[in-house]
Amino acid sequence: MDTQKPKSLVIVGGGSAGWMTAAYLNRLFNRERQNFDITVIESPDIGIIGVGEATVHSVRFFLAAMGLDEEELLRETNGTLKTGIFFRNWMKPRGGKTHEYFHPFEQQRLGRGIDISSAWMVAGRDAVERYDEGVSLSATLIRAGHGPKGPNSPAYQGVVPYGYHIDATMLARFLRRKAVEAGVKHVEATITDVQVKGDNIAAVIAGKQRFEGAFFLDCTGFRGLLIDKLKADNWNSFTDALPCNKAVAIQRELAAGETPKPYTTATALSNGWAWQIDLTGRQGSGYVYDGNRLSSDAAEAELRDFLGPQSQVLKCTHLNMKVGCREEFWVGNCIATGLAGGFIEPLESTGLHLINLAAGLMGTHLLADSPTRASRDSFNRLMRGFYQDLKQFIVLHYCLTDRDDSDFWRAAPATVKEVPWLEAQLEVWRHKVCEFHDLAGSFSTTFSDENYRYILYGMQHYPKLNFCMSDVAVEGLFAGVRNMSKQALAATMPHDAYLQKLRV
Template identity: 30%
Template sequence: MTQTRVKDVVIVGGGTAGWITASMLVKFLGPVINIHLIESEKIGRVGVGEATIPPILRLNRLFNINEDEMMSACGATVKLGIKFDNWGHKGESYLHGFGHNGVHLNNLQFHHYWLRAKELGIDADYWDFSPNWQASKAHKFAHNVRGKNGLSDLIYAYHFDALLFAGFLRKFAEKLGVKRTEGIVTNVNLNAEDGFIKSVSMESGEEIKGDLFVDCTGFRSLLLGEALGVPYVDWSKWLPCNRAVACGSSRVEPLPPYTRAAAHDAGWQWTIPLQHRNGEGHVYCSDFMEADEAEKILRDNVAGDFIGPANHIKFTTGHRKEFWHKNCVGIGLSSGFLEPLESTSIHLIQRFAGKLVDQFPAWPIQDGLRKEFNRQTLHEFGLIRDFLVLHYHRTDREDTEFWKYCKHMEIPETLSDKMELFQSSAKLRWDPEDVFADPSWAQVMIGQGMMPDQYQTRATAMNKTQLEQFFAQMRQMIESTLKDVPSHSDYINRYCQTDIS
């Protein structure tokens, strides 16, 4: 069969998924392909992706985006981590902070020394040695505050209005040559002989043809799910929350440089501080709570004054059996969904768009590339799934039926093995494709209440006096490093204040 080189790429759907994908493609493939994005202002978007993780900074660098301009345009604030309230134990909190707690010694992670210190009777909280946690408690932020002795700098990401960020990227992509059509797709037309997508028909009567199609239509999955019939793999037995109710609330001071995730009776509530408001939402499982009760809990616990209306969203955690099927690639919610607990939705869009660039096909039919893309994306999806399941499963809470289910549910073997290894030896199984590196796993495991039975022998090289001195030096260094750092609000007001009201 004679094939024609892929030239015309049609992206159906805008939002963060569509415009990140369009921006990535035009940045790296713009001279050799045509990129056409179709979206409609009439179609609502799911605006829950307002928190990010540090790899978003790579996107800025790739696109040469001025950080201050972006933050001002999108009402953005700084994110140093996620504060988890009432997860492992009711009434307790911890921070999953970006970066390290403490410093590594003798090529051994800090938590081994901390565990030895506890055994020796040294009173030291694990988060005493987290620059991000100490800065978060003090509501501070600045760039380049790295201390001496190897202490981590403040590793950060953003909170921003996802719809405004999509608009910001739209300007970037259109400037580089992406064509945009406003309108609604009414039909997806398939080739009779091979089932590949030939074109999409518009409400206006226009037919738009392409060689490769990218489905960014959100939960509807118009191309990958509806037209091509790719089945959905349900992961709700491990991640049972299947509803969210979202709203806004007025800004509060001091401005927190972190996302808050507070566990409730049948799920949890996010609070994401922006410059002009807070993004708020209650994620819950409908098997254990009705929508009216979930909304009441949300309204009763918002950080500022309630800003409506409340938006109710249904979802099922999981993924399409194939992320790339025939000549269609799903990116964003159209290909799968992992709830927003660790702010991974925008990261996955960024990763999958990058993989599409890296594995962009020369011809419409390249099964080797398609299979490798699917293998890689499923592997990354599974790694994040396990990290999310850890938060629910490793808990001492049994005060509601929801938490009883989570504590006693069967979990993926990949997670079970990782937890068993950490429990027995404090060792962590590293995977180079896992966006959450060992420090993240250690923080969440310890924060949720896992205390390993043993630590590595190398940690015994330090006696009690040496450990006490080592810990005192780190505390003093963090304190002195953060002493002159401005408040988060002062930083925002000085460099990137928004005019959004």
Template identity: 40%
Template sequence: MSTKPLHVVIAGGGTAGWMTANLLAKRWLNQPVTITLVESPDIGIIGVGEGSTPTLKRFFSDMGIAEQDWMSECNATYKVSIRFEGWSPGANIPAYSHPFISQLDTFSERSFYVNCFHRRMGQDVTTRPDEFLFNGWLAKHQRSPVTPPNFPFRIEYGYHFDSGLVGEFLKRHAQGLGVIHKALNITDVECHPNGDIAALHSKEGERVEGDFFIDCTGFQSLLLQKTLGVNFKSFKDNLFNDSAVVCPTPAQSELPVETRATALSAGWAWQIPLTNRTGNGYVYSSDFISDEQAASELCRHLGVDEDSAALRKLTMKVGQVERHWANNCLAVGLSQGFIEPLEATA
């Protein structure tokens, strides 16, 4: 007796949709599961130059995708630390860094914790993480975190990458695993009498039915919030930054292995080094500065001409949904929540 395969439908592409598709396709390889991703050909992704934590390294490792297979295609560079500039003017500290902790730090991190304890007791001791953690040394000397096979310790690191190119790479990889891709514009969501989602309807006249749906439609949260009515809990009262302006600049001659976050008048600016360009952006609160003022301040910070700069404005919906899973729908990525990426750790 044949059993009808489980049909999982992912609404939306981008890094969220295609990472989800890849993970499910690998996990359910050779199982009676069909995975379809429905992606609008007309809606662009938020995509700017982005940085990750070591979690992305583990994702690619779990997928069996080697760095040499994806990094060059996505203009990616290594990231071992985040450097904060201008955040503590009252303490006379021009900058400090937050390196990722690695296995090698077993021999030095206790000294860091002890010094932090004594600093809280009022003693004048060194508490800069980059003075104790190995990745701090790598960032200072612009060294790669890649080690030879016989190196006895695991070094943790993330990446800087072009999120649009990563999405395209993961799309091709997922299709190689059997994921079905449909370029459709979703216009309506059909539900069963019990409230479960039954199918997606498109402008092109196609109906895509499924047993389980994953909402990767970004801030609009078409399935979880708009269709199933799950409430969104805003963090606006506590996290003021709700906007960003981005501006690419040419690639740096020497690529750093860290993200830079610089404090500005109403927020902070990121600098993310890619192989083909430098990703820059200013995250700010629209309650304290206008979009035009923010764009001007970013251009002054970068030393570029505002009239010729390729500026782009983004609006952020800061908060999270009350439930990430409702009925037969799970939200992943921006559709379930977002907070400002203070350490550029997408």
């Protein structure tokens, strides 16, 4: 084995997909000895989309596994911390107040004998607080402007789980530098031809340069430059369930005195929703909408009106989104990842998470001396399952709305018809809380029954329960949560203070 020649792995395309995968696989495969020669071919003529600026909390562990310094990462990407997503306006106003709820990353607190979700329901707590306020610590932290970290929190650890807000373009550059320093080859060139032999890619051509490889990774975005050469008619569209197919993204300066919030905001507009993601010094915002109901000009005007006339706009970009995923991500010797593999609209910030999942599977499936059809089938089955699970979770956000102020929102409840399991389960959840066993055996990789509960109860899909608890037991349970929230508040820093500490 010591004399075995390294296999060649050619990654076509940079961006987050190319460089996250290259950095991860290089550390995994080549840390002890050179098992793979990894080359990233990145075109200087083709820019990256660069608007996916929020992550889920599991990306922390991926970055930690690459041996990256967390504080350096945040400094190099203008990064901030994210404890969850704050949703606004996804249902009709109640009592003259805009509908709001928070989806944090943390697990719920445990009850005594009965789970805290059921206790919250039977005690009628919805009359005095949001569900997230009653069962999580993060709701208290964000209300006080605190992030998840204290003055001496170790790298990649906090009082509550967290993800990141990061400049996607700067992240790609940061990872490129780290990967190249660790031995990944970087070639600046534009692919002009893809040579196919049988069911495999024999080489990619860039002008007069020819690159051969044992494996090729397609990180060319929606173009799917490599994977489409091997298999046509290889796309499973999700547009029947998720009709938002366009976005307009605006970068604006943070106003004087405005500090970055430790959460993403998702506000429902007329034909979709707007994200707001605070970095240090600027905010990334955008409107994800149904292009069959709204023109790009009208979408941009609505987003600008939402942001307000005082916004100092730095950049505006219009995007077409190809929502769905490959039937086969791995064909022959080529694996499509990132946008080349699939795309779920960014409502729950899953873009980098899916790259993380694909890279992890490559780390196991490519170890074989000669991966077989069974290996490819396994990889494809798992990746399809990941996307289908995420599709289902995103549909959950839309289908429970009671908004009827536009055709888009009037049609939203019917999207659940495209996800039969979810439609059936929503009826079950009218009579009991969502629990672990409901999703056990699924492909769920980051959104569990606890995450489902935050959306279900944030969207006021409450079960009808007939169970009595003593007032003393109820008060003791929720007083315990309040006490833990006070302790979390005392142990953490204001988010802006933590960010200032990074730059001292």
